[in-house]
Amino acid sequence: MTTENIIEIKNLVTKFDDRVILDDISLEIERGEIFVILGSSGGGKTTLLKHIIGLLKPFSGEISVLGQDILKMELEDFEGILKKIGVLFQGGALLNSMAVWENVAMSLEHHTKLPAATIRNIVKQKLSLVNLKHAYWLFPSELSGGMKKRVALARAIAMDPEILFFDEPSAGLDPITAADLDDLILELQKKLGITLVVVTHELESIKRIADRILYLQKGKNIFCGTLDEAKALGNEEIDRFFGWNKKTKNN
Amino acid sequence: MKSQNENTIVFEEDFYNSSITELLEKLEKLKASSKSKILLDFSRTINFDTLSVAIFLHFEKDNGITLILSDTIKKEIAEFKKNIAFDEKRNDEISGIDSLVIKVEDFVSQMKSFIILTADVFHYSFRALFNREGRKEGSVYQQMLLMGNNAVPIIFLLSFLIGLILSLQSAAQLRQFGANIYLVDLIVIGMILEMGPIIAAVIVAGRSGSAIAAEISTMKITEELDALQVMALNPLKYVVAPKMLAMTVCLPMLTIIANMVGIFGGFIVGVLYLGLSPDIFINRAVSVMTLYYWYQSMLKSVLFSWLIVLIGAHFGFNVKGGAEGVGKAATSSVVAAIFAVIITDAFLSLIFYFEF
Ligand SMILES: Nc1ncnc2c1ncn2[C@@H]1O[C@H](COP(=O)(O)OP(=O)(O)O)[C@@H](O)[C@H]1O
Ligand SMILES: [Mg+2]
Numbered sequence: 001m002t003t004e005n006i007i008e009i010k011n012l013v014t015k016f017d018d019r020v021i022l023d024d025i026s027l028e029i030e031r032g033e034i035f036v037i038l039g040s041s042g043g044g045k046t047t048l049l050k051h052i053i054g055l056l057k058p059f060s061g062e063i064s065v066l067g068q069d070i071l072k073m074e075l076e077d078f079e080g081i082l083k084k085i086g087v088l089f090q091g092g093a094l095l096n097s098m099a100v101w102e103n104v105a106m107s108l109e110h111h112t113k114l115p116a117a118t119i120r121n122i123v124k125q126k127l128s129l130v131n132l133k134h135a136y137w138l139f140p141s142e143l144s145g146g147m148k149k150r151v152a153l154a155r156a157i158a159m160d161p162e163i164l165f166f167d168e169p170s171a172g173l174d175p176i177t178a179a180d181l182d183d184l185i186l187e188l189q190k191k192l193g194i195t196l197v198v199v200t201h202e203l204e205s206i207k208r209i210a211d212r213i214l215y216l217q218k219g220k221n222i223f224c225g226t227l228d229e230a231k232a233l234g235n236e237e238i239d240r241f242f243g244w245n246k247k248t249k250n251n
Numbered sequence: 252m253k254s255q256n257e258n259t260i261v262f263e264e265d266f267y268n269s270s271i272t273e274l275l276e277k278l279e280k281l282k283a284s285s286k287s288k289i290l291l292d293f294s295r296t297i298n299f300d301t302l303s304v305a306i307f308l309h310f311e312k313d314n315g316i317t318l319i320l321s322d323t324i325k326k327e328i329a330e331f332k333k334n335i336a337f338d339e340k341r342n343d344e345i346s347g348i349d350s351l352v353i354k355v356e357d358f359v360s361q362m363k364s365f366i367i368l369t370a371d372v373f374h375y376s377f378r379a380l381f382n383r384e385g386r387k388e389g390s391v392y393q394q395m396l397l398m399g400n401n402a403v404p405i406i407f408l409l410s411f412l413i414g415l416i417l418s419l420q421s422a423a424q425l426r427q428f429g430a431n432i433y434l435v436d437l438i439v440i441g442m443i444l445e446m447g448p449i450i451a452a453v454i455v456a457g458r459s460g461s462a463i464a465a466e467i468s469t470m471k472i473t474e475e476l477d478a479l480q481v482m483a484l485n486p487l488k489y490v491v492a493p494k495m496l497a498m499t500v501c502l503p504m505l506t507i508i509a510n511m512v513g514i515f516g517g518f519i520v521g522v523l524y525l526g527l528s529p530d531i532f533i534n535r536a537v538s539v540m541t542l543y544y545w546y547q548s549m550l551k552s553v554l555f556s557w558l559i560v561l562i563g564a565h566f567g568f569n570v571k572g573g574a575e576g577v578g579k580a581a582t583s584s585v586v587a588a589i590f591a592v593i594i595t596d597a598f599l600s601l602i603f604y605f606e607f
Contacts, residue, residue: 096573096575096576097572097573097574097575112268112302113271113272113275113276114275114306114309115309118305118306118308118309119305120339121305121309122301122302124334124335124339125301125304125331125334137339139572140573141571141576157301159268160267160268160301160302192301
């Protein structure tokens with residue numbers, strides 16, 4: 001179970017009009033690891049994520065998720081995969097017309113046959129996991145940015161997914177909440193063996209949670225491996241990203 | 252999962268949420284076929300997820316099921332129970348007289364804010380007449396195109412049809428008394444005083460009143476209004492005043508078009524159906540059409556134009572929630588604007604009828 005590749009991408013190329021956004025990306029993500037995608041803004045991180053969760057079709061290349069080629073799949077089969085993954089969008093993307101608990105309960109109601117009381121219990125449990133018991137009846141417009149993120153997280157993990165995707169989960173959160181979120185992520189991974197694919201800029205959280213990182217520079221994969229390997233690589237941009245040159249100068 | 256005998260199911264080490272549906276279906280069948288208790292043996296299960304824990308909890312409460320759980324599960328259930336031990340009941344549900352009071356209070360506060368908005372909008376629009384500062388170059392012109400020019404075809408068509416049909420229905424009655432010539436009076440006065448202003452206002456409320464509400468409410472929920480404000484651009488000046496100025500000009504002009512086209516519809520009926528000669532129709536029409544009627548018509552349409560913009564803006568600024576709120580604001584603004592237009596029309600007609 002440890003060496004199984006849960007996501008495989010081969011020679012992925014994306015173009016918007018004639019602009020190449022992702023240039024020949026290949027990578028493998030193993031079951032149970034925390035895989036962090038890094039890179040400067042506009043480097044194509046969100047785009048890569050959208051490919052894996054099927055929101056965008058690439059120009060060329062292959063993508064397989066949970067052992068199945070998602071590009072050659074019927075929509076119905078792909079929906080089966082979607083039920084096994086959870087996504088936390090950059091802005092939360094809660095449905096504004098529904099209360100917090102309904103947002104969290106949504107996929108449970110539509111995709112499982114669980115009794116209503118059990119669904120309520122699950123919602124309560126997920127909300128207390130993200131520390132939002134008091135928000136049960138609130139509407140998204142009544143939440144702060146950080147609270148929205150946490151509700152979105154509760155919604156993303158509602159179905160106990162096998163893979164969880166985060167697009168900049170801690171952007172706009174205070175350091176304490178962000179650290180709590182990291183704890184939560186680590187706990188989820190340890191307890192449920194969830195695979196996590198995270199786009200983030202937070203150095204602290206990268207250092208704490210990342211098993212392996214992918215560094216995208218203008219759509220090119222310039223590094224994929226562990227943090228220690230990245231440090232040993234001596235790439236100028238990566239060093240600048242982590243502030244590694246500075247440290248050596250200062251010390 | 253394995254069934255040892257009919258009413259016992261023994262589970263392996265793993266029990267993840269993907270097996271729940273299958274199990275629930277199986278239990279349903281078992282319960283239907285026999286009345287004795289069902290035994291679920293989870294004593295060996297150590298790998299499971301939250302949904303599984305929730306369903307264990309559900310089985311625990313089920314009297315028809317005997318449950319054997321491993322220690323790991325028991326620990327997780329205890330944890331789960333701790334997590335869900337909070338009251339999720341909504342405590343702000345209101346009933347009876349209280350809700351009525353709240354509705355009345357809400358209406359009063361809405362009216363208050365509407366009056367304040369009206370005063371502010373007039374203030375800024377009047378100043379905007381003489382001072383172009385604080386609004387986008389050409390925005391009044393652009394609004395005129397959008398709210399006035401683009402509404403011409405539909406107003407043309409509808410007022411022609413209404414003039415035609417109104418005349419046709421009346422002509423049948425007038426003919427019985429040999430009062431054919433009075434068709435001219437009827438359609439001229441009817442269009443100019445009532446139908447023209449109302450048709451134009453209702454169409455513009457539907458087209459532009461809703462658009463105003465949708466635009467302003469979207470700007471509000473995406474914090475664009477806040478952004479304008481902190482750039483020292485007053486939203487009333489920047490967004491509402493151009494619409495107010497444009498509408499004040501456009502609706503009367505649309506009303507003139509509606510009046511004339513409606514009367515033309517009457518002309519067709521008079522000439523083709525009642526056999527009036529075109530000369531007679533036109534002479535009579537000109538003599539009936541006093542300037543005083545036109546004043547009334549224009550007064551009404553100016554008032555309607557203000558009502559439409561103000562009501563659209565009011566619902567736009569008071570939007571609640573997200574995307575759904577925008578839809579509500581647009582709908583309510585149209586309903587309220589048409590309501591206000593007809594009430595105002597009735598009121599003005601009564602005043603003019605009895606006073607002068
Ligand atoms: N729908 C789109 N149409 C055209 N260009 C896009 C679209 N989405 C993203 N891009 C472009 O792709 C590049 C990568 O974007 P994105 O993946 O969002 O970057 P980031 O790494 O900051 O998440 C950017 O240059 C952006 O302008
Ligand atoms: Mg992004």
